[in-house]
Amino acid sequence: MRRDRYTTPAIVLHWLIAAAILFQMQLPWRFHDLKTPEAFALIQLHKSVGITILVLSLARLGWRIANPPPPEPATLAVWELWLSRVVHWGLYALMIGMPITGWIMVSTSKTGIPTVLWGLIPWPHVPGLAELPAAGKALWNGAAHETHETLGWGFYILIGLHVAGALKHQLFSRDEPVLHRMAPGALAGRWLEPRLLLIALGVAVAIGGAWLIHPRPPASAPLPPPPAQIAEPAAAPAAPATTPAPAADAPEAPIEASKWTVSKGSAIGFSSSWGGQALEGRFDQWTADIVFSPDALDRSHVKVIIDLASVATGDPQRDAALPGADFFDVATHPKAIFTADRFEAAGGDRYVARGKLSLRGVTKPVRLPFTLKIDGDKARMSGVTTLDRTAFGVGQGEWQATDQIPAQVKVSVQLTATR
Ligand code: HEM
Ligand code: HEM
Incomplete structure (x- = not known):
């Protein structure tokens, strides 16, 4: 047939x-x-x-x-x-x-x-x-x-x-x-x-x-805990590893600041929003070189190097876009570097670090207020500051507009460290 x-x-x-x-x-x-x-x-x-x-x-x-x-x-x-x-x-x-x-x-x-x-x-x-x-x-x-x-x-x-x-x-x-x-x-x-x-x-x-149809927008759910090993110990010791007790017969000898090693569980995160929806992010790879003592603020200094490609916001597709040229542009500037060597006591366990942040080829002064609790050889530090992403060129082209993603990004640092 x-x-x-x-x-x-x-x-x-x-x-x-x-x-x-x-x-x-x-x-x-x-x-x-x-x-x-x-x-x-x-x-x-x-x-x-x-x-x-x-x-x-x-x-x-x-x-x-x-x-x-x-x-x-x-x-x-x-x-x-x-x-x-x-x-x-x-x-x-x-x-x-x-x-x-x-x-x-x-x-x-x-x-x-x-x-x-x-x-x-x-x-x-x-x-x-x-x-x-x-x-x-x-x-x-x-x-x-x-x-x-x-x-x-x-x-x-x-x-x-x-x-x-x-x-x-x-x-x-x-x-x-x-x-x-x-x-x-x-x-x-x-x-x-x-x-x-x-x-x-x-x-x-x-x-x-x-x-x-309303497909599910990129996740804004809380991130899983950071990986166990976030920070490697600093490469070169920048100062003596311990605070030598000032000798009794040499009272003018300067007090050295202590060197700290960051422990696991420490995190560098940021929060922003996208289209009105809260957005939490984190960097999973970074190193911190910290030399600090409350009684030797003039000899304290900090250097944090963040691997920007390690950004995590809970959505794999969005995380793949952030290192791109429109945002962090890691192909040209893989790291963000924060250095601070001016510290002020702000009363009690509160301090302010003044330093500069290099991000995406732009270096700007940054002020980071933080609290610090030292218990023997252990310290817990917590600081929050606000950055203007547009000043660093994070968000190019149509992403420069701040109607979907605001210019101000809150950056938070939570560290535990041992001397
Ligand atoms: C909108 C997307 C559409 C596409 C891409 C499409 C595509 C095609 C193609 C490629 C063929 C040829 C098949 C072949 O010879 O191997 C075909 C055949 C056919 N299509 Fe569509 N079509 C569409 C929608 C429609 C609609 C809405 C109708 C009916 C209102 C329709 C009715 C037919 C009929 C009757 C044939 C057989 C034609 C013949 O060989 O005598 N198609 N279509
Ligand atoms: C039969 C399959 C497809 C049809 C009929 C289709 C149709 C269209 C149309 C009509 C546009 C608007 C074009 C403009 O005005 O710019 C568009 C845009 C787009 N399509 Fe497709 N598409 C198809 C498959 C795909 C696939 C497979 C991909 C990627 C894997 C894709 C990615 C895109 C993207 C990214 C845009 C946005 C371009 C922009 O405006 O920035 N499309 N598509």
């Missing part, structure tokens, strides 16, 4: 891919040019749906090559035959070209956010592209973005022609069972064809769903 319809796998894939594409095409209208946590989550969703479309479309194409479609109804005009073929192959080109240009775009983006399909399956960047120097990446990224956008408009045109063709044969021709080929049983010429109504419902659900 000669087939007069597509095979079942072809039909299932057709409707699945069609629904996914109609859904997918709505998302950019929602995330376009926005820097909110929701837009971020919608882009991650757009990437997952897009790569899924790529995989399904390649499967569909492979199946089609192995299982050619049934011959078209003999009554079709030659122009209709050719137009439908051009549109079908154009649609295949877009079903594969759109995801590939999107994939190139995210693989060459400055932020380097990884793609994790459906939040579960890591998907690599296009091999070779993510490793290019910045200028090469920018070139590819620009071209891929232009193409992705142009092909997107092409999709609107081809889907319009495709659906118009299907509807023409379904609604205005009695003897051309075209819809039947993709929706078996559809009776040509029947306006209230149940299969057509079902398709219309599916289209409405796919499009409406894309406007109603």
Whole structure:
């Protein structure tokens, strides 16, 4: 018996891919040019749906090559035959070209956010592209973005022609069972064809769903405790390791400040917000070189070196973006360095450190008030200060604006140390 319809796998894939594409095409209208946590989550969703479309479309194409479609109804005009073929192959080109240009775009983006399909399956960047120097990446990224956008408009045109063709044969021709080929049983010429109504419902659900869905924004949950070993002991001793007792016969001998080794459980963190949602972060790799005594403030000094790539905010995709050029730019400035050698007593166990912070190539004075409790050879220090991220260039381009991420970032230091 000669087939007069597509095979079942072809039909299932057709409707699945069609629904996914109609859904997918709505998302950019929602995330376009926005820097909110929701837009971020919608882009991650757009990437997952897009790569899924790529995989399904390649499967569909492979199946089609192995299982050619049934011959078209003999009554079709030659122009209709050719137009439908051009549109079908154009649609295949877009079903594969759109995801590939999107994939190139995210693989060459400055932020380097990884793609994790459906939040579960890591998907690599296009091999070779993510490793290019910045200028090469920018070139590819620009071209891929232009193409992705142009092909997107092409999709609107081809889907319009495709659906118009299907509807023409379904609604205005009695003897051309075209819809039947993709929706078996559809009776040509029947306006209230149940299969057509079902398709219309599916289209409405796919499009409406894309406007109603609210994917989970990046986590703002508390971070797990810092890794056991955060700080290595300072490399070179900057001062004698112990405080020598002043000799009785030499009262003018200066008191030396003690050298401290930071213990585990110490943390350097920051808090900010994104789109009104609180955001807590931490650096997991840093070293601190501390020489300090309350009774030798003039000989006390501190140097903290933070490995900015170790930033953790509880969302792997956001954490992958923060070291990028738009934020910390670790490729050029891998470390932030805080040095202080002026300390003031502020009464009781309160002190103020005055020093400078070098971050992202900018050095600015920083004042860090802190409390310090010394108990024998153990000390507990806790300090909080506020920095203006924009003064250091953390947040470039559209991230410079402070409507989504405020300029002021609270930085907190909690240390325990032993002498
Ligand atoms: C929106 C995304 C859509 C895409 C990307 C798409 C893609 C395609 C492609 C590539 C084919 C050719 C299959 C082949 O020959 O291997 C096809 C066939 C077909 N599509 Fe779609 N389609 C979409 C939506 C629709 C809708 C909404 C309808 C119905 C209103 C529809 C009805 C049909 C029909 C009837 C055929 C069979 C045409 C024939 O060979 O006579 N499609 N579609
Ligand atoms: C069939 C699949 C896809 C369709 C129909 C599609 C469609 C679109 C459309 C229409 C836009 C708006 C273009 C603009 O005005 O800038 C867009 C933007 C975007 N797409 Fe896709 N896309 C697909 C797959 C992908 C994939 C697989 C990825 C990444 C893995 C991706 C990543 C992006 C990104 C990052 C943007 C935002 C560009 C920007 O404005 O910054 N897309 N997509």
